[in-house]
Amino acid sequence: MPFDAAPDAAPASLEAFLASVERRGFRVAELALGHREDALDALQEAMIRLVGYRDRPASEWPPLFWSILRRQLTDRHRRNAVRRRVMAVLGRAEDAREDPLEMLPDPDEDPARRHADGAAWLALGRAVRALPRRQREAYLLRELQGLDVASTAAAMGCSEGSVKTHLSRAMAALRKHLEDWR
Amino acid sequence: MSRPDYDHHAPRALFERASERLDQGMAFRLRRAREAALQGRPARRPAWGVPAGAFAAAVLALGLAWWLPTTQPGPSAVGPDSLAVEDIDALVVAEDAELYAWLAEAPVAAPGGPR
Numbered sequence: 308m309p310f311d312a313a314p315d316a317a318p319a320s321l322e323a324f325l326a327s328v329e330r331r332g333f334r335v336a337e338l339a340l341g342h343r344e345d346a347l348d349a350l351q352e353a354m355i356r357l358v359g360y361r362d363r364p365a366s367e368w369p370p371l372f373w374s375i376l377r378r379q380l381t382d383r384h385r386r387n388a389v390r391r392r393v394m395a396v397l398g399r400a401e402d403a404r405e406d407p408l409e410m411l412p413d414p415d416e417d418p419a420r421r422h423a424d425g426a427a428w429l430a431l432g433r434a435v436r437a438l439p440r441r442q443r444e445a446y447l448l449r450e451l452q453g454l455d456v457a458s459t460a461a462a463m464g465c466s467e468g469s470v471k472t473h474l475s476r477a478m479a480a481l482r483k484h485l486e487d488w489r
Numbered sequence: 490m491s492r493p494d495y496d497h498h499a500p501r502a503l504f505e506r507a508s509e510r511l512d513q514g515m516a517f518r519l520r521r522a523r524e525a526a527l528q529g530r531p532a533r534r535p536a537w538g539v540p541a542g543a544f545a546a547a548v549l550a551l552g553l554a555w556w557l558p559t560t561q562p563g564p565s566a567v568g569p570d571s572l573a574v575e576d577i578d579a580l581v582v583a584e585d586a587e588l589y590a591w592l593a594e595a596p597v598a599a600p601g602g603p604r
Contacts, residue, residue: 322527329519330508338504347518354526428507431500451504485500 321361324368325354332376335447338432339380340387349379373454373462377444384440434484438477441465445473446481 318324329350336346353376360371435443441463449459449470460467511519 322523325523325526326520329523330511330516331504333511333515333519334504334508343515347515347522350519351522351526354523355529358526358529424503424506427499427503431503451501481500 318365318368321358321365321368324365324372325357328369328372329354331452332372335452336376336380338435338451339443339447340383341432341436342387345383345387349376349383353379369454370458370461373448373452373458374464377448377462381440381444384436430485434481437484438480441469441473442477442480445470446477449474450478 318327332350332353333346336349337343340346340349353372356375357368357372360368363371435446438446444463445459448454448462449456454462456467456470459470463470463473465473
C-alpha cells in the first residue's frame with residue numbers, strides 16, 4: 308500500500324513549504340515529462356502560481372501546490388505529444404531527451420549503483436509516461452509522492468474512490484512493465 | 490507457474506533516493522527558482538532569450554535615436570547625441586535591470602561553436 312512520505316506538519320512559511328517540496332516536485336515532474344528542463348519549468352511555474360495563494364491557510368498549500376503542478380504537467384504532456392506528432396509528420400526524430408547519467412548524479416556514489424539507478428529511473432519514467440493520464444497522476448501523487456488519499460483526490464479534482472481505482476489500475480499496468488524489479 | 494511479483498517498493502525507494510540526492514547544480518537552480526517565485530519574478534528566460542521589456546526598451550531606444558536628431562537641429566540645441574544616450578541608458582536600466590543580471594549569467598558563444 309502507498310505510504311505517506313510527504314511532510315504532515317504545517318509549514319512555518321511559504322518559503323519553508325516550497326523548500327520542502329521542491330525536490331520531490333521536480334522529480335515528479337521529471338518522471339511525468341521525461342525531461343529535466345521541462346520539469347524545472349513546470350515546477351517553477353507551479354511555485355509562481357502558488358505564491359498567489361500565499362494568504363491562504365498553510366494547511367491548504369500542499370493540495371494547492373500538487374494540484375497546480377499536476378495541471379502544469381498535464382498541459383506540458385499534451386504539448387510534448389503534439390510536438391512528437393509534428394516531428395513524426397516531418398520525418399524528424401525527436402532529440403534524445405533522456406540522459407541516464409543525469410538521473411542520480413551523486414558523484415560520491417558507487418558508479419555501478421549509480422548506473423543501475425539511472426537505468427531504473429529511465430525505465431520507471433517510460434513506464435509512468437505510458438500510463439493513461441489519470442492513472443499516472445494517481446501513481447505519482449499517491450504512490451511516489453506519498454500524499455494521502457484525500458489530498459490526492461483534492462489535487463486530482465476527483466473522489467477518493469476514483470483515486471483508489473486509478474491507482475489500482477496503474478499498479479497493475481506497472482506490474483507488467485516493471486516486472487524485472489523483483 | 491506463477492511469477493514472483495515485482496517489488497513495488499523499489500520505485501518508491503528509487504524516488505526517495507532521487508529526491509534526496511539531487512545534484513548540486515539542479516539543487517541550486519531549484520533554490521533560485523523558489524527565490525524568484527517568492528519575489529514574483531521569473532528566474533528563467535524564454536527560449537528565444539530577450540525578455541519583452543528589454544525588447545520594448547530597444548525599440549524605444551531606436552525610435553529616440555531616429556527621431557531626436559531631426560527634431561532638435563541647430564548648434565544651440567542641447568547636444569542631442571549625449572541627451573539621447575543618457576535617456577536611453579536611463580530607459581533601458583529602468584525598464585529591465587534584470588536583463589543585465591541575465592546577460593552576466595548567459596553563456597558566451599565560443600569561436601569554435603556550441604559545446
